[in-house]
Amino acid sequence: MINIDIIPSKSYAHRALICAALSETPTEVVCPLASEDIRATRECVRAMKSGETVMDCGESGSTLRFMLPVIGALGCKGTFVTKGRLAERPMGPLIDQLASHGCAVGKDDLGRLTIEGQLTGGIFHLPGNVSSQFITGLLLALPNLAEDSRVVIEGHLESAAYVDITLDVLKSFGIRIAADENTFLVKGGQKFRGPIIYTVEGDWSAAANWLVAGAIGSEPVRVRGLNIDSRQGDMRIVEVLGSLGCEIGATDSAVTAYPSELSGTEIDVSGIPDLTPAIALAASMAEGQTHIINAGRLRLKESDRLTAISDTLNSLGARVIEEPEGLIIKGSDGVQVDGGTVDSFGDHRIVMMVAVASLVSRNKVEINGREAVNKSYPGFFKELEKWR
Ligand SMILES: O=C(O)C1=C[C@@H](OP(=O)(O)O)[C@@H](O)[C@H](O)C1
Numbered sequence: 001m002i003n004i005d006i007i008p009s010k011s012y013a014h015r016a017l018i019c020a021a022l023s024e025t026p027t028e029v030v031c032p033l034a035s036e037d038i039r040a041t042r043e044c045v046r047a048m049k050s051g052e053t054v055m056d057c058g059e060s061g062s063t064l065r066f067m068l069p070v071i072g073a074l075g076c077k078g079t080f081v082t083k084g085r086l087a088e089r090p091m092g093p094l095i096d097q098l099a100s101h102g103c104a105v106g107k108d109d110l111g112r113l114t115i116e117g118q119l120t121g122g123i124f125h126l127p128g129n130v131s132s133q134f135i136t137g138l139l140l141a142l143p144n145l146a147e148d149s150r151v152v153i154e155g156h157l158e159s160a161a162y163v164d165i166t167l168d169v170l171k172s173f174g175i176r177i178a179a180d181e182n183t184f185l186v187k188g189g190q191k192f193r194g195p196i197i198y199t200v201e202g203d204w205s206a207a208a209n210w211l212v213a214g215a216i217g218s219e220p221v222r223v224r225g226l227n228i229d230s231r232q233g234d235m236r237i238v239e240v241l242g243s244l245g246c247e248i249g250a251t252d253s254a255v256t257a258y259p260s261e262l263s264g265t266e267i268d269v270s271g272i273p274d275l276t277p278a279i280a281l282a283a284s285m286a287e288g289q290t291h292i293i294n295a296g297r298l299r300l301k302e303s304d305r306l307t308a309i310s311d312t313l314n315s316l317g318a319r320v321i322e323e324p325e326g327l328i329i330k331g332s333d334g335v336q337v338d339g340g341t342v343d344s345f346g347d348h349r350i351v352m353m354v355a356v357a358s359l360v361s362r363n364k365v366e367i368n369g370r371e372a373v374n375k376s377y378p379g380f381f382k383e384l385e386k387w388r
């Protein structure tokens with residue numbers, strides 16, 4: 001049995017740091033082992049507190065999409081520096097809403113975004129099928145305004161569980177938001193007041209990689225430090241691996257995945273996009289075909305993740321067909337993947353998928369650009385040594 005103590009949740013950490021910074025009373029956010037993305041948010045809130053205007057988001061979509069409206073709500077000026085693919089990832093719907101509510105938002109040739117002006121409340125409209133991070137950004141910002149606001153979601157809200165995480169953290173900081181089917185009602189003039197200590201719960205998205213290692217490998221893997229009643233949508237990895245035939249069980253704060261004979265199925269990932277690389281690897285080791293559907297938004301992440309997953313798994317000897325909004329994974333019928341040299345696509349979740357694939361490959365696997373893993377999981381390769 002291999003035991004892994006999981007890292008703190010990146011999604012919870014971003015929100016807790018921002019809420020703590022907005023809080024009237026000091027809150028210590030307990031989050032050991034900060035990844036590049038969490039550090040980006042930590043540095044941005046430090047800059048915000050000390051009145052600096054330049055904020056480096058690195059490659060973190062969450063940091064940019066959460067901090068931009070928050071800075072607007074405080075009526076401050078901000079210049080947001082971006083790296084890698086972040087400047088190309090969608091921002092339009094959020095920028096339009098900020099611009100129509102009092103802020104001037106600009107973008108320069110270096111991929112930097114600037115904001116100035118005082119955000120004002122009112123009615124905001126956002127599409128539900130681009131990024132839930134736009135909604136989170138507004139929900140973190142709007143309670144700070146004098147006026148009341150209403151955020152109306154057009155169409156089906158994808159990645160909805162991430163908005164639940166936002167509401168959960170806001171609640172811990174004393175902020176109430178009423179939600180009905182497609183609308184969030186945000187009272188203005190609310191005060192953030194957090195606990196003295198806020199401990200960030202374990203990261204289900206990161207845990208998924210280890211659980212897949214348990215399912216497809218030869219040793220069971222137990223991941224410790226998870227909240228079994230979490231709001232994180234990615235805890236659905238337990239259900240997804242179960243639907244592929246994996247023997248998997250949870251006790252208190254640990255989940256154990258046992259080596260299993262997997263069989264293909266259909267998996268809708270519209271609510272759990274970050275699990276897709278790990279799920280695709282598991283499906284590659286299954287018997288029969290798996291169809292991953294509603295995955296179009298994976299093209300908008302650190303890489304075009306549909307292309308990155310299919311190119312990478314195919315190079316390693318699996319059989320994956322890329323569709324416009326999905327993946328067909330043929331399954332290996334129990335045969336190991338071959339191995340080979342692949343590229344990281346600069347994407348932490350692709351690095352982790354490849355590293356777990358290397359545990360079950362016939363030949364050596366090499367990956368160029370493995371340092372991309374630091375975006376979310378700096379200690380990942382240290383943990384991987386447990387398989388030696
Ligand atoms: O709010 C969050 O913490 C996140 C939301 C998701 O993005 P989308 O809402 O764009 O799918 C997810 O992919 C990302 O890694 C983290």
Ligand SMILES: C=C(OP(=O)(O)O)C(=O)O
Pocket residue numbers: 037059060061062063274301302349376
């Ligand atoms: C897409 C991700 O993060 P972000 O959107 O915050 O860059 C991720 O962690 O997979």
